Structure formats: C-alpha cells, structure tokens
Amino acid sequence: MDVDGSSPEPRSDGGSVAGVPAVPPGDSTPTWRERKARxxxxxxxxxxxxxxxxxxxxxxxxxxxxxxxxxxxxxxxxxxxxxxxxxxxxxxxxxxxxxxxMPPHIGPPANPSSTPAVILPDWYLYWSFGLLKLDPLNPELAILGGQKIMADRTYGVLANLVVVGFIAIVPFLNKGSARRPVEQPFWAAVGVGGVVFAFTISLLSVKNLVPMNVDLLFDLTFLLPVVAGVVTYAVLKTMREGYTYDLNRRYYRLRPPR
Incomplete structure (x- = not known):
C-alpha cells in the first residue's frame, strides 16, 4: 500500500515495488541485458x-x-x-x-605373470625416459680394453641430473628484466631449443612406436633443437632493431625527455 492507501502498480522498467514482481513494458519480451540485470x-x-x-x-x-x-x-x-x-x-x-x-575405457585387468612388450611411463616423463636410452653416447675407452667406464643405466641417470640441473640454474644465469623474447634473443633461443629437445627426446623414448629409422631419429633428436635455437635467434635478432626503434619512439612520445 502507498501512503495514500492505493495499491502499487507493477513497474515496467525492470524493478519492483513492495514485492510486486517486475513485468516487461506491455507485451514485449525482456532483452538479454534486462534479464541479466535481474x-x-x-x-x-x-x-x-x-x-x-x-x-x-x-x-x-x-x-x-x-x-x-x-x-x-x-x-x-x-x-x-x-x-x-x-x-x-x-x-x-x-x-x-x-x-x-566420454568416460575412459577400462580394459581387462593386467596379468601379473606376463611382461608387456612395451613398458612406458606417463607421457609427461617421456623426456626423462628418453635420456635413459643414450647408449650410443656412452664412450667405450680404449685404455679399459674397449669397456665403458659406467653402465648405460648409470649414464642415463647422470644425463637426467645434468638436464634438470641446467633447467634449475637458468633463472640464476638470466637476471634480465625482459618480458618479450625479442628483447633477449639468446635466452629465447635457449628456451625454444629446450622445448624442441624435450619433444625429440620424448620421441626417442618411444622409438619402437615411431615409424622412422632409429639412427635417423637419434640424429634428429640432437640436431633439431640446435636448428630451432639458431633460427629463433636469427629471427629475433633481426626483429630487435625495429622493435627497439618503435619502443623508443613511443616512449619519448609519451614522456618527452626533460
């Protein structure tokens, strides 16, 4: 009830009075924004x-x-x-x-008495599993009669420690404040090369499933990261001069030197 005793009328502007529900004006349908506002x-x-x-x-x-x-x-x-x-x-x-x-398919239970033909870790550990297969890089020393100084498995574990240690030390080596790859082409190239190496070493870990010659795959594992890093560095180095020019021009236009 209003002050004068009359009943309130429903409002047509999207609001309500004294609990009376709001109605659209006339017979029109409320728009999406009107419905969203309520x-x-x-x-x-x-x-x-x-x-x-x-x-x-x-x-x-x-x-x-x-x-x-x-x-x-x-x-x-x-x-x-x-x-x-x-x-x-x-x-x-x-x-x-x-x-x-799309629930995942649940296959038959594993048979504990038989070993699977292919044993692989989770996909995000393929790169680490691939480092365990660097047998050709483990040198055979002539002074030991053609024997290896360490087992291939130990060599792979040390390779994991070297790669993880390099990744951990990179933030301490690169102390710049750059936020764009074009500002520091070298470290951008290192990052691209590392990503490509992680991909190629993962393919090496599943070489039995890759339809490619094993020797060619092994060579591409270490060649593609270098090529990707060099190309990235060359492209960003070419773009850096123009980027620096545009950045300085915009900076001085915004804040003229005093």
Missing amino acids: TTGLARLTYEYFERARYEDQVLRSESTYVERDVLGFPTWPHETVRNASIASFFVGMILFLSAT
Missing part, C-alpha cells in the same frame, strides 16, 4: 565485474593525455577473485562434461 549470484557478480572494468578502462582512456593506455590495477576482491572463479568454474564444468559424456 540475475543474482556468481553470474551477476561476474557481469558487474566485466562491466565495471570496461567502464573504468573507457574513462581512463578518455581522460588520459598519453597516446597509449595507462596501466590499470584492480583489487583482489572482487575483481581478481570473480575473474579467477569464473575461469575455474568454466574449466571444472568442461572436465565434468567430458568425464560424463
């Missing part, structure tokens, strides 16, 4: 986050005197929390959907 919970919070971020970014662009946009930081709550919760909810939903629609 939702609650995580969906509403996510919508408000993106709209607020877009609005603040638009205001900052219109008020800024710089040519490029300023760096805008958002607080952890609710901006970062809502965004991360939305992304996590999406991927969890996708995992549940795939597990419900």
